[in-house]
Structure formats: C-alpha cells, structure tokens
Amino acid sequence: MIFQLRIILLCLVIASVSETKPLQSVFAEMPPNGNAVIRRKAGPSEIVITTTNRLAGAIDSLTWNGKEFIDSYDHGRQLQSAASFNLGSTDPFWAERYNPTEAGSRLDGAGKTSSSKLLSLRAQGAELQTTSRMAFWLAPGQKSSGRLALNNKILSDHLITKKVRIGYKKLDNVIEYQATFTVPKNEQHNYAQFEALTGYMPEEFEKFWTFRPANGKLEPLSDGPGEQKFPVVLSTNNGQYAMGIFSPDQPSKGYEQAGYGRFRFNAAKVVKWNCAFRVRNKQEIKPGKYSFRMFVAVGTREDVRRALASLVKEE
Numbered sequence: 001m002i003f004q005l006r007i008i009l010l011c012l013v014i015a016s017v018s019e020t021k022p023l024q025s026v027f028a029e030m031p032p033n034g035n036a037v038i039r040r041k042a043g044p045s046e047i048v049i050t051t052t053n054r055l056a057g058a059i060d061s062l063t064w065n066g067k068e069f070i071d072s073y074d075h076g077r078q079l080q081s082a083a084s085f086n087l088g089s090t091d092p093f094w095a096e097r098y099n100p101t102e103a104g105s106r107l108d109g110a111g112k113t114s115s116s117k118l119l120s121l122r123a124q125g126a127e128l129q130t131t132s133r134m135a136f137w138l139a140p141g142q143k144s145s146g147r148l149a150l151n152n153k154i155l156s157d158h159l160i161t162k163k164v165r166i167g168y169k170k171l172d173n174v175i176e177y178q179a180t181f182t183v184p185k186n187e188q189h190n191y192a193q194f195e196a197l198t199g200y201m202p203e204e205f206e207k208f209w210t211f212r213p214a215n216g217k218l219e220p221l222s223d224g225p226g227e228q229k230f231p232v233v234l235s236t237n238n239g240q241y242a243m244g245i246f247s248p249d250q251p252s253k254g255y256e257q258a259g260y261g262r263f264r265f266n267a268a269k270v271v272k273w274n275c276a277f278r279v280r281n282k283q284e285i286k287p288g289k290y291s292f293r294m295f296v297a298v299g300t301r302e303d304v305r306r307a308l309a310s311l312v313k314e315e
Helices: 002-016 023-029 301-314
Strands: 036-042 045-051 059-064 079-085 117-124 127-136 155-168 171-183 191-202 207-212 217-220 226-228 232-235 242-246 260-265 270-280 288-299
Touching: 036 117, 036 127, 036 155, 036 171, 045 127, 045 155, 045 171, 059 079, 059 288, 079 155, 079 171, 171 191, 171 301, 191 242, 191 288, 207 242, 207 260, 207 301, 217 301, 232 260, 232 270, 232 301, 242 270, 242 301, 270 288, 288 301
Parallel strands: none
Antiparallel strands: 036 045, 045 059, 079 191, 117 127, 127 155, 155 171, 171 288, 191 270, 207 217, 207 232, 226 260, 232 242, 242 288, 260 270
C-alpha cells in the first residue's frame, strides 16, 4: 500500500512539472523516504529500530521485549546526534546557541515535519545508514535560557552520517553505532562539542548506574546532572529493562574526567544519557569529518552489564 501511494505521488509530481523540465531533475528533487525499520533477534525478542520522515531519518523508536526505550516527543527527544560550536564567540559557551541537531529544530515541536533535511537513507536487515543536513536547534533570534542564538538561518551546513548495526560479534543485544560529523569550511570555531549520541528515555528508566571497567560491576550513579568518565546505564526499577552506552573512543584529550552524561528532567517526565566528545583549538577547529564509534547495549540490567564487560575487555 505504501509503495502504491509513493508511485501515485511520483506521477502527480511529474505531471505538475513543466514539459521543458528534464525528467531526471524531478527525481533528483524528490527527498528520500525517511521511514525505515531494521531488526534482529536478541534473547527472547527482537530489537527493532525505526526511523521516520517526521525526524528526517533520525531514530524515532527502539523496542525490545515489548518495551519502548525512546521517549520521542518533540524533535530533540530521540536516539540521535547533535553538535555545538562557539562560532569564535568570546562569551561563555552555551551549547544551544549554535547547535546543529539531527532530528530538527525547537520550532518543529511535536509536529510532523522536520527542519533538518534527509539526504540519503539505506536500510536492510539489521543495518541502517543515513546522511542528513542538520537544522539548528534555535531559530535566528530565539534564546536559550536568555542566551541569543548565534546562527542566522535555520538549516545548517553541517552534515551527520550514522551507520547503525544491530548485533556485534557474539553480542546480539549490542548496537554498533558510528556517527560522523562534517564541519563545513565556511565557519570559524575555537571549540566544538559533539554529542555523538544521546538517548532520551521514558521516566520509568529511573535508576542511574555507572559501569566500572576495573571490576565489571554496576554502581549506583547520582542524578548529577552532568558527565563523568565511566559508561552509563539507565534501567527500570526492577532491572528488567536497561540501556547502556560505551565508546572505545572515550575520553577526549583534555577531558579525561568527562564523556558519559546522565540527566533527569522531572517536569518533562523524561531521562537521558549521552556520549560527548570535545575539541578545542585556540586558532581554529579544522573543518572536515569527525567520526566516533559507540556501542549501545539493550536488555535487562544484567544483560547490559555483561555486554559492557565484554566490550571493555576488547579494547
């Protein structure tokens, strides 16, 4: 049915185009379909990851064993990537002032469209790859906690490419995730903060844990908010559902005590973790590609602990 509707839409687009317009240009202007699903068996259930047009191909849903792990409400609460820069400003750094975001902008709200632009998407079996042109979180003239946006347009020139694969070696419940940011040449920054991946989760994932590589154990973690140097796990109170993050690329040089964050937003009834990297250069952050490799573990709290222990041993 979906395929038939797309064919009908294509015919309508072609029919509306001037007779003098080359047919190949019509196809070139059609955006890729951002609705996709990848899946793979992990223990008693499948891990199912869903992307949507609403979020320009960002991950809208991740389910396992009947549970939704992502609280996808507006265009900021997803399993997604974002970046922040200072644009050479001498003001104290504030992340949202110049903040390209994969899923879209604050103005997109809970709407059905995104200010970000999906450029390509490929999904097959348990693997997904997308490239998007990210929108700035703030529109020109908007403020975040009283701080004015530094960008002068809504759609940035920053690209994000993600490669996602469910399953890693013998770990069926681990998602291998590579995020590659492309910083454009026409900007000058002294500081870059890459939120390579963040997961916004329902408030029932109320227990915060940190994984200690030295002994392979989970220890309770305070609400923070903020970052620390060990991998983070968020779980339900009974431990039947959990999600954890680990990156062999951590830590960033000069930021050895940070990298893994956890946050609780009581008013919004949502919790989140993130994996962040930083680059600072007094002269200029070099344009080009910045790539980060991460692993997201899903399952029971014990499943996640065992997966993190295996991943850490490899590195």
